[in-house]
Amino acid sequence: MRNIIRLKQVQRTNSKLFLVKLIKECGQLDLKESKEICDQLETGQTMQFEVRDISVVKKFRNEITTYGGEYLISGGADFVREFKMLELGLGEDSDYIKFIIEYFEVVKDKSKFFESILANLSREQIVSVFENLKEDYVSNMC
Numbered sequence: 001m002r003n004i005i006r007l008k009q010v011q012r013t014n015s016k017l018f019l020v021k022l023i024k025e026c027g028q029l030d031l032k033e034s035k036e037i038c039d040q041l042e043t044g045q046t047m048q049f050e051v052r053d054i055s056v057v058k059k060f061r062n063e064i065t066t067y068g069g070e071y072l073i074s075g076g077a078d079f080v081r082e083f084k085m086l087e088l089g090l091g092e093d094s095d096y097i098k099f100i101i102e103y104f105e106v107v108k109d110k111s112k113f114f115e116s117i118l119a120n121l122s123r124e125q126i127v128s129v130f131e132n133l134k135e136d137y138v139s140n141m142c
Contacts, residue, residue, distance in 0.1 A: 003057055006048045006074045009041040013069030016042075026051050026060045046072075072102050 005026070013019050016038055024034035027049040037047045051057055061073055085091050086099060104113060118126060 003051045003054060004048050005051055005057060005060055006046055007037075007041065008046040008072040009044070009069065010072060011068075011070035012042065013067050015067040018067040019064070019069070022060065022063055023049065026056050028052060074102065 019041075020031070020034045020038050023029065023037050024031055027034065027037075028051075029037075029049065037049060040047050051060065064071055064073070082091075082095065083099070086095060091099075104110070118129070121129070
């Protein structure tokens with residue numbers, strides 16, 4: 001199995017140089033490739049790169065938080081294992097919610113995403129969602 005790290009920047013890091021070095025080291029990339037990945041992350045794109053083994057994915061996950069910034073990270077054996085557990089129906093509700101939230105952060109067409117979820121709700125559930133959002137909508141519009 002290939003170990004791919006998928007990365008989306010939610011909040012910028014305090015040290016872009018650190019991020020470039022980390023991606024270079026973990027992905028065994030040259031400096032130019034690593035910098036290009038960081039530049040693309042800053043535009044809001046989801047980027048990916050291959051790492052040599054599972055331990056590198058764990059190292060990357062641990063070290064990326066060292067210098068600030070916030071990232072959505074998927075990939076590696078842990079991610080694949082968790083995803084397969086969800087596919088088999090063996091996850092907790094919170095695991096499914098976490099996956100859906102992470103997916104929402106990277107999906108480009110958010111209206112399609114919401115439509116697919118809302119289409120599975122009953123009329124009563126849709127009205128309930130509307131009622132819950134109504135107050136926020138009105139207060140934000142005034």
